[in-house]
Amino acid sequence: MTFNQRVAVVTGASSGIGYETSLTLARNGFHTYATMRNLQKSKSITEIANTEKLSLQVVQLDVTDDGSVKDTINRIVAEKKRIEVLVNNAGYGLFGSLEDMSVEEIKKTI
Numbered sequence: 014m015t016f017n018q019r020v021a022v023v024t025g026a027s028s029g030i031g032y033e034t035s036l037t038l039a040r041n042g043f044h045t046y047a048t049m050r051n052l053q054k055s056k057s058i059t060e061i062a063n064t065e066k067l068s069l070q071v072v073q074l075d076v077t078d079d080g081s082v083k084d085t086i087n088r089i090v091a092e093k094k095r096i097e098v099l100v101n102n103a104g105y106g107l108f109g110s111l112e113d114m115s116v117e118e119i120k121k122t123i
Contacts, residue, residue: 018068020093022046022086024076025103027054034100039067043098046089048074050103076103077121 021038025031026047035047035058047058047069055071062069072088075081089096107114107122 019043019097020046020089020095021098021100022048022089022096023100023102024048024074026058026071027051029102031100031102032058034102035069036061036067038098038100039069040065042068044068044093045070046085047071048085048103050075074103076101077105 019042021035021043023031023035023038023045026035027049031047031049035045039045039047039062045068047055049055049071050073052071052073058069059071061067062071072085073081074085086096105122107118111119
């Protein structure tokens with residue numbers, strides 16, 4: 014990686030839009046941090062990155078945990094000195110009637 018390489022962080026990169034966005038950014042010259050809550054889901058994206066020699070790192074990040082967010086962002090800034098692109102894709106689904114949900118569940122969704 015050169016100092017001029019742009020740095021991107023993608024949340025929710027274990028599947029779907031976050032997964033594809035991480036690969037697209039890395040394939041287009043970004044040093045990409047593909048973040049996910051569960052690192053056990055990183056095998057596929059890691060294999061592709063290694064095969065294609067992409068500048069992509071998988072790191073653990075739980076966007077519902079403030080400490081996890083701060084630690085991960087601090088780590089990335091310490092390593093790369095900057096973040097130019099953030100794709101905040103991590104999602105959480107809550108299904109059911111509003112009356113059946115707790116305030117805590119609703120706050121976690123927001």
